[in-house]
Amino acid sequence: MKKIYLSLLLFFAAATGFSTTWIITNSGFSFSPATITITIGDDVDFNLGPEHNAVEVSQSTWNANGNTALAGGFQTPFGGGSVLTSQLGVGTHYYVCSPHASMGMKGVIIVQSTTDIAKNQLQPKLLVYPNPSNSIITIKGSNNIIGFQYFITDQTGRQVFKDILSDEANPIDISQLNPGIYLIQIVGQRRQSVKLIKN
Secondary structure (H helix, E strand, O other): OHHHHHHHHHHHHHHHOOOOEEEEEEOOOOEEOOEEEEEOOOEEEEEOOOOOOEEEEOHHHHHOOOOOOOOOOOEEOOOEEEEOHHHOOOEEEEEEOHHHHHHOOEEEEEEEOHHHHOOOOOOOOEEEEOOOEOOEEEEEEOOOOOOOEEEEEOOOOOEEEEEEOOOOEEEEEOOOOOOEEEEEEEEOOOEEEEEEEEO
16 A cells, blocks of 8 residues: 555656646736746646636638637636646647737737657756745756746836845845735746745
């Protein structure tokens, strides 16, 4: 019985250990980032303003700035929500904010298969600690992150801080930020995001 539990534990650790949760926010009437490339198994969280949602549409609807939902596609409520890996097959997924599609508020999620991973250099795992914090945080990568750019944005998608990572462990003073939820994004081979809570 112990072998079965251990086998199940190892299976779930292997299945979830390499997934990433991508965070998409809005900056006014634009999704940020507007295009992401993820790997099958990754999840996407939409953190949007209360007047915005995300609805998957066909490519032709997307090109025409329309908002007719794609049958069987993903959809988030207003304010955002999670899109799980089970809702995203390999390929290109086009989405819009249904009330603002005519204004060009749209985005793209490109999902790669696991065979595509071997073609790309692995993205370093991004660690941010302590989190929550009220003064100094440290951004650390599991691989070489020196020279990568990072951004800190607030819940509206407004950029409040940006810099270049100069060391394997980078202390950042966030004491000047107002309390709330922020998003730290590191830009390397692909964009990776971590939610930060400022006390």
